Amino acid sequence: MTENRASQVKTMAFMFVGGAVLGAVAGILLAPKSGEATRKDITGYASKVKSEVVDAAQRTKAGIEAAVEKGRALLSESKAA
16 A cells, blocks of 8 residues: 555656646747747756756755764764663
């Protein structure tokens, strides 16, 4: 039953992301802007998203490294005791 629930969650997440992408594409294609302006907007948006993803990845990496270090410290303490 847990596998079925996980599968449903994955399906819903995929549908949500797919809908968001389709909505963004439709919005871009139907926007009353010239191609050049639209490409400029896409480039700016992609750059912004890239920097946000890099920042999130760095924060995640730092968090994982801190958790690993804390785990090592706890393991050392438990071995010493």
